[in-house]
Amino acid sequence: MLDCGEGSLGQLSRRFGREALEERLLGLKCVWISHMHADHHLGLLRVLSHRAQAARRAGREGERLTVVGPPPLSKWLRTYASFDQAQYDLVHNARLFPSNEWVGAGCREVLKGLLAEGLGVDVVTVPVKHSCRDACAVIVSDRCAEGETPWKIAYSGDTRPCQSLIDAGRGATLLIHEATLDTPLEEDAKAKQHSTTGEALGVGGRMGAYRTLLTHFSQRYPKVPPLEEVTAHGAAAVAFDFMSVDLADLPSLPSMMAPLARLADEQGWHGLYGEAAE
Known part of the structure; x- marks a missing residue:
C-alpha cells in the first residue's frame, strides 16, 4: 500500500466488501508512507489495528506488517499503536535510498533483501x-x-x-x-x-x-x-x-x-x- 490517509480502511471495505476485507488485510505485506502530512498517514493506525484483529481471529497472531516511512512516524506509531497491540516493523525511508553513506551498504542490502523476499519486488x-x-x-x-x-x-x-x-x-x-x-x-x-x-x-x-x-x-x-x-x-x-x-x-x-x-x-x-x- 502506497500511503494510507484517513479513511483508507473504509475505502478498502467499500472497494472489496466487508467479507473480503480481512483477507485483503492479512494479505497486506507492506505499507509505505511518503511523509508526515495527515492525508498520507492518518489511516495507518486503523489499518494496523484491524489487521491485528483479523490475524487473531485467523489464528495468526504475531504476524508483523512492514511499514516504511519517515523517522517521525516512529514516535507517532509507538504512542498510538500500543493501545491495539499492533504488530509492525518500521523501516525508515532513508535506509532505502539508492546511496546513503550513514546507512552503510551492508545494512541497506539486508533491508532490501528482506523486502524483496517478503514482497517479491525491489x-x-x-x-x-x-x-x-x-x-x-x-x-x-x-x-x-x-x-x-x-x-x-x-x-x-x-x-x-x-x-x-x-x-x-x-x-x-x-x-x-x-x-x-x-x-x-x-x-x-x-x-x-x-x-x-x-x-x-x-x-x-x-x-x-x-x-x-x-x-x-x-x-x-x-x-x-x-x-x-x-x-x-x-x-x-x-x-x-x-x-x-x-x-x-x-x-x-x-x-x-x-x-x-x-x-x-x-x-x-x-x-x-x-x-x-x-
Missing part, C-alpha cells in the same frame, strides 16, 4: 521537494522470472518536479504523480511545494514513463480537475476513487480520458468550489 526510495521534512518518493520494481517482462512503478508522494525521482524512475512502466493544481496555477503550486498537471506530465516525459497516472487533486475541484491537457497528452490519465488498473490494461488507459472529459462537461464537474458550474 524497493528504492528517493528524497523529494515538499514542504514536509523527510518527504520521499518510491520506486517499486518487479523481480520477475527469466523470460517474463519486468514492470516498474514510480510513485511521487507530494513534491515539486524532482530530478531525483526522474533519475530513479527512468523507464517506468507507470508513474503515479501528484497533480494538485491545474497548469495555470503554477505559482500557487510553487508556494505550496506541489506540482501542476503540466509539470507532472513533464516529469513523466523526462522519465520516459510508458504511462502517467495523475492523482492528489486539490479540493477546489469538486469532482475532477480540468481534463483537456491530460486528454491531449495521449499517454496519461487521472485517478479517481475505487479505480482499479491492471498493468496489462495500461495500453488502453489513456483512451478512457475522452469519454470521461465528455461526461465531466455534461455533468458540469469542472466548476470550482464557490463558483457556479457553467
Whole structure:
C-alpha cells in the first residue's frame, strides 16, 4: 500500500466488501508512507489495528506488517499503536535510498533483501521537494522470472518536479504523480511545494514513463480537475476513487480520458468550489 490517509480502511471495505476485507488485510505485506502530512498517514493506525484483529481471529497472531516511512512516524506509531497491540516493523525511508553513506551498504542490502523476499519486488526510495521534512518518493520494481517482462512503478508522494525521482524512475512502466493544481496555477503550486498537471506530465516525459497516472487533486475541484491537457497528452490519465488498473490494461488507459472529459462537461464537474458550474 502506497500511503494510507484517513479513511483508507473504509475505502478498502467499500472497494472489496466487508467479507473480503480481512483477507485483503492479512494479505497486506507492506505499507509505505511518503511523509508526515495527515492525508498520507492518518489511516495507518486503523489499518494496523484491524489487521491485528483479523490475524487473531485467523489464528495468526504475531504476524508483523512492514511499514516504511519517515523517522517521525516512529514516535507517532509507538504512542498510538500500543493501545491495539499492533504488530509492525518500521523501516525508515532513508535506509532505502539508492546511496546513503550513514546507512552503510551492508545494512541497506539486508533491508532490501528482506523486502524483496517478503514482497517479491525491489524497493528504492528517493528524497523529494515538499514542504514536509523527510518527504520521499518510491520506486517499486518487479523481480520477475527469466523470460517474463519486468514492470516498474514510480510513485511521487507530494513534491515539486524532482530530478531525483526522474533519475530513479527512468523507464517506468507507470508513474503515479501528484497533480494538485491545474497548469495555470503554477505559482500557487510553487508556494505550496506541489506540482501542476503540466509539470507532472513533464516529469513523466523526462522519465520516459510508458504511462502517467495523475492523482492528489486539490479540493477546489469538486469532482475532477480540468481534463483537456491530460486528454491531449495521449499517454496519461487521472485517478479517481475505487479505480482499479491492471498493468496489462495500461495500453488502453489513456483512451478512457475522452469519454470521461465528455461526461465531466455534461455533468458540469469542472466548476470550482464557490463558483457556479457553467
